[in-house]
Structure formats: structure tokens, C-alpha cells
Amino acid sequence: MARAATTSDAFNAIAEPQRREILVLLRGGERPVTELARDLGMSQPQASKHLRVLREVGLVRVRGAGKQRLYGLDARGLRPVHEWVGGFERFWDETFDRLDEYVRNLEQARQEEPPDGDDR
Amino acid sequence: MARAATTSDAFNAIAEPQRREILVLLRGGERPVTELARDLGMSQPQASKHLRVLREVGLVRVRGAGKQRLYGLDARGLRPVHEWVGGFERFWDETFDRLDEYVRNLEQARQEEPPDGDDR
């Protein structure tokens, strides 16, 4: 097979640094493509392509305003991401204490019984 | 140029569904590679490769235990992700009200002054 499609969900959409920058800019309000491209130092076609990905996963919305197309943030798609990552919150600080403890117990168990009793 | 490297940061690491599954499994404690591969229905080499990526971005840690290598979660790298996404929290519900309001103001402004004063 091949590589997985990155265009399919919010996780992949925000994996791209430039797309993250676009989203951050859009927090300040709607913006036309050219302005986004200029502010982020990328070409207009690139901006359009990134915006297309963001639109396909539902993170931005477009609105025609005369000749321009104003892109606006739709952050609802970020909520599942936030929740998924949040599921690890209690491990951020705890992880290493638990690991150390685990290791310590294991070492101790090995010292007590002669080199034989292997777990599993 | 080419595609951005996915191996470089946590955002890219968790963009892969299988890697997310690995992380979820590891919340339950340390696990050897073969067990992860079996539980997730993937080949052992694939599991090793995903684990390598996760290790390179610092989301998992390895520990040799006899013939086995136990992988454990190190969720600290997820914290920046959580914080970045959290920066959009106040837009999750607000976005569309603001948009509607914005549009309404714009329409109104256009009706008041004759077709001329265009912003920007």
C-alpha cells in the first residue's frame, strides 16, 4: 500500500506547520487568501491549497465577498483533537514517577529471588 | 520541494491513526512490541516502525527486559499539542455567532452608504 491520506481529518490537517499558522491568523477574524499568503510568506497557490485542505476537514469556511473570498475559522473540528489529547493529561506529570516505581519494584523482585523467576 | 517530515514533532506523530492507537494502549502500562502488534492487528515490523517514530519525537520510551523491549508512554510531548489546540477553545462554540454578526454588520453598512465604500 502507500501512505495514508493527510487530507482526511483534523489531526492530519494540523500536522502541517503552515496550516497551523493559518488557523492562528484566522483567530483574528476573516481574511482573504492573498493577505494570508503575504503574512505567512507563502505563494498564493500554496495558501489556496492549504486552505482547501483545511476546508475539506471543516476547519475553515469560505464566504464570497465581492471579488474576494474571506476565509474564517471553524474551530469545532479541533474539539475532538483536544479531547483525545486531553485523555493523556493525567500522564503528563505522572508518567515518570510511575515508571521509576515500576522499575524499582522489578529490580527488587529480582534481587530477592535467585536469577530464575522471570515474569510473563 | 517535497512533503514535510512527519517524524519530526508530536503533531505529525499523532496524525497517524495507528500511532494514536499505540499511545492509547500504552496508557494501560508498558508493553512489548509483539503484543502491541497483535492487539492492533499490524505486523511486527510496522509496529516497530511506528514505535520508532514515537520514540524519536519522545512520546514513548523503551526499556530492555530480557529478550523483550518494553515500550512505555511518555505523554509530556503531548502537552504542547494540547495547549496549542486549547488556544482555540473559545472559538468552538462562539465561531458561528460571531460570523453571523460580522456578516450582518457588513450587510447593514453596505445598505447605508451607496455602493462605494469598500473596506481594504
Add this chain to the structure above:
DNA sequence: CTTACGCATTCCGATATAGGCATATGATGA
């Protein structure tokens, strides 16, 4: 030392980008 087991790595092929460039499309205005 040889075998067996667990895991990592390498080689390979297919594919999906990211980016640049040129161009098509759409809407606006003369």
C-alpha cells in the same frame, strides 16, 4: 556454539503530498 525467540532494520514499491509555475475560473468594473 548452535538454536530459538523478540525486535529492529533494510530493501522495495505505490502513493500522496508540498511547492513552484502556468493557467483556468469568477467576479467586478470600464
Add this chain to the structure above:
DNA sequence: TCATCATATGCCTATATCGGAATGCGTAAG
């Protein structure tokens, strides 16, 4: 209708995976 501005798309190249299959390597056991 034609020219112009703002965007979107198509084409092309280089690259970076993801996945599979085979193999290398380290540790433990006979």
C-alpha cells in the same frame, strides 16, 4: 464584451512516508 483583480486548479518534480517481505542482531536457552 473586454480588461483586471483575486483565487482556484492542473501539471510536474522531489521526497517522505506506509506497508510488506526478508534479513540482521542481541539475548537467552540447550
